[in-house]
Amino acid sequence: MTNYNGLRREHLGFFPTPVHKLERLSKQLGVNLYLKRDDLTGPNLFGGNKIRKLEFLLGDALNQGADTVITFGATQSNHAMETAVAARRLGLTPLLYLETITPPDQTEDRGNILIDKILGAQIEYVSMDGRTEAEADAFAMEQAIAKKAELEAAGHKVYIIPVGGATPIGSVGFAVGVDELLGQLNELNVHADYIVHGRGTGGTAAGLVAGTKLYGGSNAPKVLSINVSPKPIEHYDKTARLATDALRLLGSNQTVTRADFNFDQSYFGEGYEIPTASATAAIRLLAETEGILLDPVYTGKGFAGMLDYIKTGKIAPGSNVVFWHTGGISALFAESAIVGKLY
Ligand SMILES: Cc1ncc(COP(=O)(O)O)c(C=O)c1O
Structure with missing residues (x-):
């Protein structure tokens, strides 16, 4: 247990999680693509964000x-x-x-x-x-x-x-995670243009946005959240409050508003836990080019959204992109209605 800015933190995972470049896929896509490996948080094989x-x-x-x-x-x-x-x-x-x-x-x-x-x-x-x-x-x-x-x-x-x-205290964990990532990228001499991730309840996005505000300075990476389920607009106001409250807990008086979130609701298909062709293709692509697994519910859909942004130029060629791998691999062993047809 340690004390982080007056907050009690129990040590449950293996941090910092690795960050590394996907050399083969980067070449194929024309961007510099890095993976932040929160699938490896521990404390056992099936960790996650x-x-x-x-x-x-x-x-x-x-x-x-x-x-x-x-x-x-x-x-x-x-x-x-x-x-x-x-x-x-x-x-x-x-x-x-x-x-x-x-x-x-x-x-x-x-x-x-x-x-x-x-x-x-x-x-x-x-x-x-x-x-x-x-x-x-x-x-x-x-x-x-x-x-x-x-x-x-x-x-x-x-x-x-x-x-x-999804509470302010929970989002603090992700804000602190941004500090961890930026330190690692600094050592690699890389400035990230984007952090991309799959978004569910919004607690992770709130932490990422709070963290980039707090630790990223004026040239902070843009956080792109790919939704894995539909959310009404009030959801984004609620998560903006989460982010602001997380910043308060970390001693900052900055404010997050809905406009600080870049979210995209076009990639969840028919809904939560329902497989999509683009997520299935994304899972296959990462597995076949890098030997790394994604899940069908969160990271597969998030990765598929990111691939589409790269393909359509919404993420410009040559950009430095970090995909935050939030885990969820146990879903590969879930009901076939969730897994879909991966091969
Ligand atoms: C594997 C995985 N990725 C992403 C998320 C989304 O995180 P959040 O609910 O904080 O938006 C979850 C949430 O359950 C998850 O399990």
Whole structure:
């Protein structure tokens, strides 16, 4: 455990994660393409971006004396799985509310559900029952609040983490990650024009934008967020507030507004967890040129968006581009409705 600007940070992952150039793919695409390897955050094989958030979130949970952590996600949620991993690492009990956006395999546990069960996480399934994602989130939160009251009446202390770990404290983890990346690029003598990533709840984007404001100076890389699901415009105001609040926690009085986000909603296809032809092609391309894996739900769609920006010149030839690999590889072993046809 360390103290970061007054915030408690538990050391859960292996940081700094590597950053390296994709030589073969760069030549093919006509840009200098780097990969920030948060698929390798640890603490086990299936890491991912949530570990950065959880170092600060669970630091806060421990500060508050929690013994139990509740969080939310889809049944194949990486965030829920990583929360269960991190909770176990710190001696906390994980309880997961999982929304059945894609119905889980009835015959065998697959992907993250399998890992959740190996970790002994308590799982409550939240049926979609004709609810929208936002309605299901609200319904799951109601149940979690009731569960918290019940557990606390029995003497426990419960810490609730919203879906995706999208809180100011969680986003601090990614702002600090930008500092880490810029230091690494500095050593490589590279100035990044773009940081590109797949965007879900917006907590990562909030942290990246806060981090580029705080540590990037006037020539900071532009953060390009490729959405993996549709979001209403209020979502961007909410995540701008997240970013601003993360900056406050880091002692900065700068403000982030919706205009600071560069987001693109054209690459998620029919929706969350539904495979797209362009993501499938992107996964194959990176695998066949560099031997590196992406996932179909987040990084595949994010990478596909980036490839299209490069192909159409929205990202100019010769640019220095960092794709932030946020993990999610366990989705390759999820239900075939999520994986699609990769070969
Ligand atoms: C692999 C992966 N990439 C990207 C994201 C998106 O992060 P955020 O929800 O912070 O936007 C997630 C979120 O679950 C994820 O699991």
